[in-house]
């Protein structure tokens with residue numbers, strides 16, 4: 001019976017959310033197709049990572065220092081061998097900076113079709129249908145997967161991660177594979193500039209866009225974030241202007257965030273921005289343009305001028321906190 005492989009992404013021992021998203025989506029697909037779901041954990045500490053992947057039917061572990069970072073030239077042939085051993089017809093890989101490029105390499109090695117920017121997966125009368133997000137989200141294309149075979153590169157934020165998490169003890173397999181010698185060698189991991197907040201871990205984000213007008217006005221958002229117990233993030237133009245550090249950028253070329261509250265101030269909601277924040281539990285948009293696309297995904301919105309709203313909101317929250 002053919003299998004579905006899911007490449008687990010991990011960094012410094014932490015399994016990233018996209019891995020659980022993919023596992024959950026694969027689990028659903030596997031149940032419908034009556035096909036086993038096998039997670040793949042590669043790298044020096046792959047066994048420790050594998051223990052967290054109990055949602056898979058089993059985890060294929062290849063522990064090798066050459067797989068420490070998923071370099072395409074090494075990871076590609078290793079996954080190809082695992083596919084052959086397990087007769088895998090569908091492989092899910094994360095559409096992230098770590099694994100980008102691997103899908104195309106794998107498709108070339110296996111001659112299987114490759115669907116990038118995978119945002120949805122379903123089975124229709126036994127046939128797998130993949131929704132691919134094109135042009136930064138302007139077009140959603142439904143792609144039938146011929147013969148239910150293919151390499152899928154999954155966009156982070158497309159599936160609920162909880163569906164891929166399980167307390168079940170993982171069944172570990174250690175298949176014998178030939179790991180090619182890497183031409184690129186991992187030397188050390190360099191942390192991004194320290195001292196800044198990690199916006200991916202915040203429950204509350206007050207996010208500013210070009211509507212904030214000047215760097216000085218960012219203080220308004222900082223004050224509001226302060227009373228809400230959150231942090232300030234921004235759209236790309238705000239970061240490009242140097243008004244906030246790169247670590248605060250939300251979107252396609254920035255961070256993917258999932259706070260409990262995302263307050264978008266003066267952000268139009270371009271597809272590239274939405275890509276990084278549409279997974280927030282509650283989106284509140286403040287934008288003077290009623291036709292701004294941010295309102296398409298916001299749970300609540302107002303066309304009030306942010307410069308009127310923000311000080312009034314801050315004052316109201318402070319009063320409420322003081323019990324007035």
Ligand SMILES: Cc1cc2nc3c(=O)[nH]c(=O)nc-3n(C[C@H](O)[C@H](O)[C@H](O)COP(=O)(O)OP(=O)(O)OC[C@H]3O[C@@H](n4cnc5c(N)ncnc54)[C@H](O)[C@@H]3O)c2cc1C
Nearest residue numbers: 209210211235236251252253254266268272287288289306
């Ligand atoms: C390959 C690629 C990658 C990209 N990556 C990213 C990314 O990671 N993140 C990202 O954000 N963008 C990204 N972009 C850019 C993206 O396309 C948009 O240009 C950008 O998101 C727009 O930012 P904005 O909403 O702040 O500005 P604008 O689109 O200019 O919107 C400003 C909004 O503020 C509103 N406004 C103005 N004054 C006020 C006021 N006083 N009160 C209330 N509202 C007001 C306006 O009505 C307007 O809707 C990327 C683009 C490309 C091509």
